[in-house]
Amino acid sequence: MFSLRTPLESLKKIFGYDAFRLSQQEIIEGLISGEDAFVLMPTGGGKSLCYQIPALHRPGVGIVVSPLISLMKDQVDSLKAHGVKAAFYNSSLNSSEARKVLARLHSSDLDLLYIAPERLMSGEFLERLAGIPIALFAIDEAHCISQWGHDFRPEYRQLGRLRGVFPGIPLIALTATAEAHTRTDILDRLGLRSARCYVSGFDRPNIRYTVLEKQKPFAQLTTFIQPRYRESGIVYCLSRQRVEKVAGQLREAGFRAAPYHAGLSAGERKNVQEDFLRDDIRIIVATVAFGMGIDKSNIRYVVHYDIPKNIESYYQETGRAGRDGLAAEALLLFGYGDIAVARSLIENTKNPERKRIELHKLNSMVSYAEALSCRRRILLGYFGDHLAEDCGNCDICLHPPQLVDVTEDARKALSCVYRVGQRFGMGHVIDVLRGSQKERLLELGHHRLSTYGIGRDKSQQYWGSLLHHLVHNGFLEQDVGNYSILRLTDSARPILRGEQPLTMAAPRVRADTVSAKEKSKAGRGKGPETPDAYGALFETLRALRKRLADKAGVPPYVIFSDTSLAQMAAFRPTDTEAFQNIHGVGAHKLERYGPDFLEEIRRFISTRLEGAAKRDPVQA
Structure with a gap:
């Protein structure tokens, strides 16, 4: 479908981006030339492009290992919206759908195929791949292979055989969350000792980190989310019982919220997640069973109602906010009773080495919550990353403790x-x-x-x-x-x-409002403006996006991200040439969605001009 000469051309023509970020270009070019790679890049940093573009430039199909069915569907929906031939092969497909995917695989009609590790490594599927040209293997959420990782998954261990079974196919492992021990373990278990390693840093400057001492937690929660009621957010709790209670209280208070935890049926979890992705509900109240790798780009805040057990989990979960690069919030309600419960659970662990590791990680999390210095410096320092100066975008920097x-x-x-x-x-x-x-x-x-x-x-x-x-x-x-x-x-x-x-x-019990003056002092830590800065046109375009998404049966952010809508609202393009310069507008989206959005923008401008003429005919 696409005639592509260079990775940069693919970036603009297919995905609608003008320039590579971080180490993307070097990673992509290395993979195209057949090199292995290990990539540690913050959530929202563009990890997916690091294997998606090479798969389009190398002969064969790119095989992507993903841990969750929902994540596979999100990524495939997004790729299809860009005009890329992608599919997933997992247990959610019925027999007829599965046969169609395999037929496309054998007829070389796929650029990318997403699959779970246990299905990929089955003898039957490996035999099937033996006769198919493979562009590359991509191991997403690679920290799952390490026992040091915060989300270890035994089924990932089988992937260590890939390098031996397919010695000539480039392999890339990617994660957003891995401290030094986990990184070493990933490389060892995947046989990537000679791979080029790209560590692009952990900083997410658009996220504001705030920690409040937990006192009346539900009141603190509602005070925080009330001004954000139109935005999407996640509230994490440590137990299923608390998830149900908080979700019920939020609904009683008038918020569009739903619970998500492993105690719900697979069908219930699927419905809740799809409603959230499609903006039909605004708030998910969840245990950590929700969210790994979730691709929803317009989550504006993440709240931890209880303290997480380690910094890795906290970093990954807060990273689900602001994937589009716009300003986002991460609020932690910090209670000492929660720490005592978490510590007692760890003390019951039979494995002494595991107990030692988990207690160390919990103590690091407590130290972060109790800190009186820049939150971001402590968070990044845990992963071996360092800032030259305080971030200017956390509660400590913006409101130094009294x-x-x-x-x-x-x-x-x-x-x-x-x-x-x-x-x-x-x-x-x-x-x-x-x-x-x-x-x-x-x-x-x-x-x-x-x-x-x-x-x-x-x-x-x-x-x-x-x-x-x-x-x-x-x-x-x-x-x-x-x-x-x-x-x-x-x-x-x-x-x-x-x-x-x-x-x-002095104890912090509420999130302070940041004044415009303080925002201007935030320096490097200040994220891009929120969509609200562009007012009525942004809301008009968001409503259009929702209608188109519902018609197509996909989440709204698959049509265009909030970043794209914010640019449309700010620059107000009225012709095709101007519209294709908007962030995220590639050739396929320009053709498919450009006319609808241009018509809405022109109508908005015309209505405003007519209104101005009525108010002041002379000036008009």
């Missing part, structure tokens, strides 16, 4: 822990400090202690923050294996004697 003197309150808290015999947890200590009348407290006689009621002027949340601060700075220890009771450490003595001052950051 340090308050807590010396006297720390002495009260430490004294109370001592007075209750160092045999109780935080909840009971706080009850004593605040003068609770709970029956258990009165039975123990703790209402007669000298520390009873001396902290009633402060909230329960304040005392919880202070006690956690004392734990994490080594003045108290918390015995997780013994009902989380608190004990004083030797370091507490100077505080109790009044010999050492103590400060802590």
